[in-house]
Amino acid sequence: MSKPTFVYVTYIAASPDKVWQALTRADLSEQYWFGYRVDASGKPGDRMTAFSPAGVKAHDDPIIESDPPRRLVYGWKPLYKDLPDERMSRVTFELEPFKDQTRLTVMHDDFDEGSIMFRMISKGWPAVLSSLKSFLETGQGLAPSWDDEAQKRAAAAGA
Template identity: 40%
Template structure:
């Protein structure tokens, strides 16, 4: 335990573990519900990038694949590109995909956050992204408006 803030979120999705895994790791699918493409070969030790879909090819987040056990577990480090070579600035995301009866339980744990401000950002971001993922997998379309673009009242 590092003593740094951590965040966990669980969502249930009417899908299969394989389809959820693909939605988390396929660049075209992540682009459709996240607005970024997750780009990697998803092998442990490989780099991954969270690349904007606006054509700029800018990576807003970079990291390393720590574990990849299709379709049940994906662990990656996350860092801003400027901090890519500073492991002390990396956070860690664990995605666990489990069958739950005829549906899937997806658990996201985001650890080693630097402070409470970062915790507030990820606690707003993950539910929005995963709601869009759930909608895509259950209906074939993401939500009509990306939740993170809607201002709070």
């Protein structure tokens, strides 16, 4: 197994079931993932799809592992035209109960050497994860606080 390139951890005051639903259901992701509808509710072999707020397909990637509400792994190759053509990377979510919270770990790895996508995602995930935490704890996701360019990049990488 390759060394993960990015590891993000956040503690969320919600049950693993709730966090799992938020990660896999499009009607929930839309409320914190900056309007993106991300459906990862399928079984291994099914597809993870994501649509931008404008309805443009941003992802159609394989679900590699799905063990609710503990572990979810899917491929990662955004479909935007202006992105570099790189091979598919991989995102792993691990959910562990921690006291009355959930410890959510997101690992993103399997990039090519010198990957540009690799640089892009470093902005996307922290924004998505803080918004997810805010959504589950307060019922409201965060508005993106970046300029248009940063938002576009982060959304492309984090959707």
